[in-house]
Amino acid sequence: MEHDGELRAMGAEALDVLIAALVARGYDVIGPTVRDGAIDLHKIHGMGDLPIGVTDEQEAGRYRLAPRADGAVFGFSNGPSSWKRHLHPPQTRLWHADLSGDRPVYVSDVEAPARPMAFLGVRGCDLAAIAILDTVLAADEHYQARRQNVAVVAINCGQAGATCFCASMGTGPAARSGFDLALTELVGDTKHEFLIETATPLGTSLLAELPTRTATDEDLARAAAILETTRTQMGRTLETAGLKEDIAAAAESPHWQEVAARCLTCGNCTMVCPTCFCTEMEDTSDLTGAHAERWRHWESCFTLDFSYAMGGSVRHSPASRYRQWLTHKLSTWEDQFGTSGCVGCGRCIAWCPVGIDITAEAKALQAEARP
Ligand code: SF4
Numbered sequence: 001m002e003h004d005g006e007l008r009a010m011g012a013e014a015l016d017v018l019i020a021a022l023v024a025r026g027y028d029v030i031g032p033t034v035r036d037g038a039i040d041l042h043k044i045h046g047m048g049d050l051p052i053g054v055t056d057e058q059e060a061g062r063y064r065l066a067p068r069a070d071g072a073v074f075g076f077s078n079g080p081s082s083w084k085r086h087l088h089p090p091q092t093r094l095w096h097a098d099l100s101g102d103r104p105v106y107v108s109d110v111e112a113p114a115r116p117m118a119f120l121g122v123r124g125c126d127l128a129a130i131a132i133l134d135t136v137l138a139a140d141e142h143y144q145a146r147r148q149n150v151a152v153v154a155i156n157c158g159q160a161g162a163t164c165f166c167a168s169m170g171t172g173p174a175a176r177s178g179f180d181l182a183l184t185e186l187v188g189d190t191k192h193e194f195l196i197e198t199a200t201p202l203g204t205s206l207l208a209e210l211p212t213r214t215a216t217d218e219d220l221a222r223a224a225a226i227l228e229t230t231r232t233q234m235g236r237t238l239e240t241a242g243l244k245e246d247i248a249a250a251a252e253s254p255h256w257q258e259v260a261a262r263c264l265t266c267g268n269c270t271m272v273c274p275t276c277f278c279t280e281m282e283d284t285s286d287l288t289g290a291h292a293e294r295w296r297h298w299e300s301c302f303t304l305d306f307s308y309a310m311g312g313s314v315r316h317s318p319a320s321r322y323r324q325w326l327t328h329k330l331s332t333w334e335d336q337f338g339t340s341g342c343v344g345c346g347r348c349i350a351w352c353p354v355g356i357d358i359t360a361e362a363k364a365l366q367a368e369a370r371p
């Protein structure tokens with residue numbers, strides 16, 4: 001296991017001390033919780049809010065929670081929500097205006113959360129997704145107001161789902177960068193501990209408050225073995241060599257029609273994707289006309305209205321909309337932002353109601369390009 005920062009180990013129960021230390025520093029701690037039959041990211045107050053002893057079963061178009069006997073705290077893979085929800089919320093009021101006499105007075109609604117956020121349990125794929133959003137939304141003052149001062153406690157992934165392929169995308173299962181502390185959960189028959197790595201001064205100061213011991217070579221070997229098992233557990237793979245070019249060359253492929261025959265253009269894949277960032281604007285006013293607001297909402301390239309321009313939609317067919325999404329994710333995103341737009345989290349596969357699988361569709365297009 002590669003590491004640059006200080007390494008210590010602590011009992012699993014000390015997670016409560018970590019959460020309390022973050023709260024004492026003024027953070028709202030956001031972490032995984034069980035909500036509405038799924039693992040979702042919400043404000044937590046202590047270890048008891050975490051999905052202890054819960055796992056998930058995922059496949060294309062399928063997601064179920066199930067108990068697990070070992071009491072693992074992070075023994076599941078990604079749920080439907082990503083950290084995008086907290087950094088780039090589904091709805092944001094951009095500004096409001098009130099009439100003063102006969103002139104409107106505009107007030108910007110850029111504001112940081114009342115308390116800075118601490119993200120607990122961020123996986124490698126989602127760290128990569130946050131880094132992508134940092135690039136894409138670098139000039140977005142609403143995003144930056146929420147993003148600044150976020151503390152990140154990462155988790156080295158100890159369980160890959162059947163829809164995961166972060167190893168193919170080079171984003172996981174280990175947390176690589178973008179965190180203050182990184183945890184590896186070591187669940188055994190007699191001991192339940194976390195290996196902790198620090199990466200920033202904040203991480204080091206938090207570590208100083210935790211009841212830890214020196215990490216042993218055995219701890220490091222166990223952590224490395226867990227990551228290796230996770231890497232080989234992944235249910236999906238994607239060959240990324242030449243992928244950008246293959247997808248770009250597939251613009252006229254008949255395969256898009258095959259996908260479109262199944263695709264409902266519901267946009268679920270874009271809502272759950274941790275890197276999809278598209279939005280639309282909505283202006284509202286009250287009945288008196290004295291108060292107006294501008295809101296920004298998540299939008300999807302799968303809706304007909306999204307490409308409406310000059311009296312009609314540019315992408316009027318489902319095939320053209322699926323092609324736009326997959327081509328942007330796996331090809332043109334690189335031209336635009338310098339990385340793939342996909343981090344291999346697998347959410348779009350699990351949460352597609354008809355089980356359309358981005359890895360299978362990409363493979364079909366690759367096979368056409370390289371028969
Ligand atoms: S690929 Fe699946 S999730 Fe995405 S729009 Fe089509 S049916 Fe909906």
Ligand code: SF4
Nearest residue numbers: 273342343345346348
């Ligand atoms: S395209 Fe699918 S697998 Fe890739 S990052 Fe988005 S949701 Fe995850």
